[in-house]
Amino acid sequence: MPKKRILPFIILGIINNHPQITGREITAEFATEIGDFWKASHSQVYPELKRMFNDGWIYDSKSKNNAKERYYTITAQGHEVLNKWLDQLVTDLPIHEDLFSLKLFFIKDQHDERIPQLIARQLILLKKELNYLEQRRQTVFANEKTIQNNYGHYLILTRAISRTQGQIQWLEETQKQLEE
Amino acid sequence: MPKKRILPFIILGIINNHPQITGREITAEFATEIGDFWKASHSQVYPELKRMFNDGWIYDSKSKNNAKERYYTITAQGHEVLNKWLDQLVTDLPIHEDLFSLKLFFIKDQHDERIPQLIARQLILLKKELNYLEQRRQTVFANEKTIQNNYGHYLILTRAISRTQGQIQWLEETQKQLEE
DNA sequence: AATACCATGTAATATGTTACATGATTAT
DNA sequence: ATAATCATGTAACATATTACATGGTATT
Known part of the structure; x- marks a missing residue:
């Protein structure tokens, strides 16, 4: 069994908290708000957003200001996935790589x-x-x-x-x- | 610049604390003594031991009981490497993947x-x-x-x-x- | 129009996990 | 002698980091 992925759920939670967020802003969250608990670089975030879009967890809309920029928002299915994850109780304490x-x-x-x-x-x-x-x-x-x-x-x-x-x-x- | 490797120093420290230790016993340490701070599986340990041996940090001797078993001990050079690492002060707090x-x-x-x-x-x-x-x-x-x-x-x-x-x-x- | 920064993306590399594999040793 | 465990090793896969790359946008 492959190791459980956590990153997509974190990104999903971020998008849920900030509708119409861009990939860059998501990346910035990992350097500020969530930075104390998790780190991720933009080269992880962008491919993950693609996967999440393909799986129907999020949808995107183009920016009017910037040709490259995209705004992401969570879908109903994404909500379900996020809540299902939040409902699951934690089974183990984390290890402190200290x-x-x-x-x-x-x-x-x-x-x-x-x-x-x-x-x-x-x-x-x-x-x-x-x-x-x-x-x-x-x-x-x-x-x-x-x-x-x-x-x-x-x-x-x-x-x-x-x-x-x-x-x-x-x-x-x-x-x-x-x-x- | 690649990310700083920590595993070899941990293994070196384990060997220093337990001369004539086997790969299996080193792996077991990660499940007990050091388990609170770091994890590593045997598939990480064995290749790492090879590298450390090639770099002259440790030497090995064959077991008389078991044909496959090898006892590892730290070399003078290994001591130097370990102490140099221990001398370096920590520069950042760890993040708690919690x-x-x-x-x-x-x-x-x-x-x-x-x-x-x-x-x-x-x-x-x-x-x-x-x-x-x-x-x-x-x-x-x-x-x-x-x-x-x-x-x-x-x-x-x-x-x-x-x-x-x-x-x-x-x-x-x-x-x-x-x-x- | 030159420079800095924005926004996204990918490639190369490093690291870590799980699964697979072999033969030796020990216990029943 | 059969099963369980010991001891090591490798392959396939998953994840993460660093570096490289492109073109748009804003600032001076």
């Missing part, structure tokens, strides 16, 4: 200099991330109505903030213990 | 039934994971000496436990709020 953990794993000596170095760097990265996430919560969810109308998005942003804070806290505690 | 977050992202309505369903399932998975991780901390790090001699491993196990606990806590709080 270089930080991986490198630590191979360092055996408690007093190896590289442990505090790796932690210090990770803290820098996580604080930058936390800052970015909190910024987004403020700008994207400025009013209560936006929260109610994009509740799932709001939840995962909140969750990401909480998770990042937790990681920072753990690292800072560990950092202190190492100094003793 | 179906749970992804599905939530596409659910807009605050009262959509699927939100509590997804959360309930995620809680089951996380509690199972927490149980497994705590079990491992008890069995693998039964005494203080093991901790000191595998400090990096101990750290990331502790970190994984803390992270999982944090996620469970956040989900349970969110679950309560949704019930109100």
